[in-house]
Amino acid sequence: MSDCDVVVVGGGPGGSSAAYFLARAGARVVMLEKKAFPRSKTCGDGLTPRAVAVLREIGMQPELETYHRARGIRILATRRELELPFPKASTAPDFALVRPRKDFDAELARRAQDAGAELRTRTEAVAPHMEGSRVAGVRWVRKEPAEGGGVVKADEGILRAPFVVVADGASSSLGRALGIARRPDTPLGLAVRTYYESDRTNDGYLEAWLEVRKDGKMLPGYGWLFPVGDGTVNVGVGLLATTRRAQKINLNDLQRAFIDGLPKSYGISHDGQVGPYKSGRLPLGWNVPKPYGPGYIAIGDAAGVINPLTGEGIAYAMETGKIAAGLIAGALADGSSSELSAYREALRDTYAGYYRLGLDFLRLISHPRTFETLTSIGMRSKKWMTFLVQVMVNVAETRGGGPGDRAFRAAVRLYERRLEDLPDPVIPVPPTVGRRADNGSANGSANGARKRPSEPQPPKEAPVP
Numbered sequence: 001m002s003d004c005d006v007v008v009v010g011g012g013p014g015g016s017s018a019a020y021f022l023a024r025a026g027a028r029v030v031m032l033e034k035k036a037f038p039r040s041k042t043c044g045d046g047l048t049p050r051a052v053a054v055l056r057e058i059g060m061q062p063e064l065e066t067y068h069r070a071r072g073i074r075i076l077a078t079r080r081e082l083e084l085p086f087p088k089a090s091t092a093p094d095f096a097l098v099r100p101r102k103d104f105d106a107e108l109a110r111r112a113q114d115a116g117a118e119l120r121t122r123t124e125a126v127a128p129h130m131e132g133s134r135v136a137g138v139r140w141v142r143k144e145p146a147e148g149g150g151v152v153k154a155d156e157g158i159l160r161a162p163f164v165v166v167a168d169g170a171s172s173s174l175g176r177a178l179g180i181a182r183r184p185d186t187p188l189g190l191a192v193r194t195y196y197e198s199d200r201t202n203d204g205y206l207e208a209w210l211e212v213r214k215d216g217k218m219l220p221g222y223g224w225l226f227p228v229g230d231g232t233v234n235v236g237v238g239l240l241a242t243t244r245r246a247q248k249i250n251l252n253d254l255q256r257a258f259i260d261g262l263p264k265s266y267g268i269s270h271d272g273q274v275g276p277y278k279s280g281r282l283p284l285g286w287n288v289p290k291p292y293g294p295g296y297i298a299i300g301d302a303a304g305v306i307n308p309l310t311g312e313g314i315a316y317a318m319e320t321g322k323i324a325a326g327l328i329a330g331a332l333a334d335g336s337s338s339e340l341s342a343y344r345e346a347l348r349d350t351y352a353g354y355y356r357l358g359l360d361f362l363r364l365i366s367h368p369r370t371f372e373t374l375t376s377i378g379m380r381s382k383k384w385m386t387f388l389v390q391v392m393v394n395v396a397e398t399r400g401g402g403p404g405d406r407a408f409r410a411a412v413r414l415y416e417r418r419l420e421d422l423p424d425p426v427i428p429v430p431p432t433v434g435r436r437a438d439n440g441s442a443n444g445s446a447n448g449a450r451k452r453p454s455e456p457q458p459p460k461e462a463p464v465p
Contacts, residue, residue, distance in 0.1 A: 001160070004028040005332055007138050008117070008165040009125040009174050011037070013051075014300030014317030015167035016108040020058055021325035022165075023116035027332060030159060031117050032140060034124035034168075037109060038102035042191060042280035043314075045100050045234045046206060046226050048393050049092035051315035054322065055108075056093075063107050067097040068229030070206045073389055077210035080379040087390040087404065089397050096206060096393075098226050098234070122151075125174050128296070129158050134338060135178065135295035137161045162338065163328045164296040167321065170282055170313075172302040180298055186287035187362050189311045192251035192279035193224075193236025196259070197272035201227035210375050212237055212258065214249060218372040220365050223258045225268075232274055235259065238311050240284075242366040251279045284308040284362065286355040292343045297324045305351060308358035309392045320347070353416035354394055360415075 008019045011033030019031045047055070047067070055064060071094070072085040088094045099107075113119050122143050129137035137160035143151040166174050207225040211218060221239035228234060237258050241247040255277060262268050288304035291297065299305075300317030307316065323346050331340065365371040378384055387404045390396060397405040 007161045010167035014321040016112045017318040018321035019112035019117035025329035029117040037106035041101040042278040047097040053092040054318040067099045074205040166298040170301040183287045186285045189282040190239045195274040220371040353412040356415040
């Protein structure tokens, strides 16, 4: 017997969006978040036009009115400065928002609760609960603060459900337990950020510096300044790490050097730092070929749908949460297969062309000299850089529109045609593991001693062909 219809693992933007759309469709949803709100994340805190479009659909207009708004992005490089607007399209607004994740995630989770989802914080899904070869829930552990610091286990158990949504981020411990495989050939992004006091918080622009240097050499990446609107700015550095040498770069040193290189007029200094540095690693691009299986579906960063050009994941987490919710709600309504194989086709139709385009561009700029040359050329043309912003935020009219919309659609269609003959990866399904024989000869110890049966476990992550 099931305890609910769907367990959502992870209370970030993807998990809360999935929980919201599922609960609104009438499903009984339990969302597990291993920490207590509010909690911070390694993130620039930016909500792109695509993200704002989903948040409007979720009904967060009252909250959005209080967020800091940016009408465009200021790009600085090669001693040039361009102020570029966000694209105008019927599919998304022409502005972005900024909200610290510690506040935003809690507010979005509250929306899911208002829709009918149950939220359990300080509760971690530590392993899948299996019934034969099918995921049928999760094992969970709840932890509470301990006297003197740290946490202690307060409770544990099994939460049974016909479907599980895996939304626990790029490192996805539950995904690893399920054997969800990532492509080893996709690039890695590195990022570090913190907050600084600054008067430069209300001029209506996000800011991106395309010159990040180490030992005088330009690196493929960018520094950002995203005003929060409360007298502080989220400042960070994102780096494309395609070599072992790049992956060993000290991000804290890179952040300090970026701050030291900002104009004095910005009023941003180490003395005004608010909070510690937070850093992380992001596998870029659509790097999980099969983010679903019997009884489960992975979304957001856990499904590898991080924008390869910007490292942004919030919009794609919420969008994939909505897609997954629709498929699961349909399966619950008509009792169809638990495999949810239509999810791969939905991701492919929605993202594949764009992500392949982005990955090819990343391969091109991964060479520092090429990146520097292209940046120098691009900064001489406001029209070209305006188009680049449109590509980066992934917003265009589905039909008609201006030259930028048409060029963007043509490029994506070209890559979609290249994907027509791309075969599905062969990834093994978790096998059925039976109970040990009474005599201990099957899956038992060498001396035949009987052990307590354990949950059937899927295989470890398999390489992608």
